[in-house]
Amino acid sequence: EAGVAQSPRYKIIEKRQSVAFWCNPISGHATLYWYQQILGQGPKLLIQFQNNGVVDDSQLPKDRFSAERLKGVDSTLKIQPAKLEDSAVYLCASRAPGDNEQFFGPGTRLTVL
């Protein structure tokens, strides 16, 4: 079974630029999560999707961050414009219906200069 795929693995941009991350969850996983993991901290949930609907985006900075999962499969997370404090690893995870376990992708490491 293929795992959660994310791209790119690394991204370096200057502040005020835009960036987008892509996630392909495990086939059949209806629930998809985006987390932000700042160096030295645990992952913090940004947004949770159930199929193509948003379940929880209470911690998503909506003035600059957006995410979509239009067809209920792949998802993209966008930051526009980026700030220095957005430097972090962005993790995508997915979960099968009725399962307790979230499966994590390798993450995208974003550096904002």
Add this chain to the structure above:
Amino acid sequence: GEDVEQSLFLSVREGDSSVINCTYTDSSSTYLYWYKQEPGAGLQLLTYIFSNMDMKQDQRLTVLLNKKDKHLSLRIADTQTGDSAIYFCAECSSASKIIFGSGTRLSIRP
């Protein structure tokens, strides 16, 4: 509010047992998890425990849960160099949201 705390570092000798401790705040948490993160990799679920259990053992791993004190621990028996990683404690809150601690970096001495 919801919060999960753990110590930042732990150093043990190879072959000894490692014990990583965690405290959480949400008394209605249904599941508590231990994740492992190796450099450059995503998080891997090691084990989890239901909130109505006191202990769970899985090969070299033993999880102890003290609900009264909201304390969770992970014991790794016969610690090996491959166990070097960051270990995250996490709780599944009443809102079905997983809250992670800041992670404990485990290093192994020869």
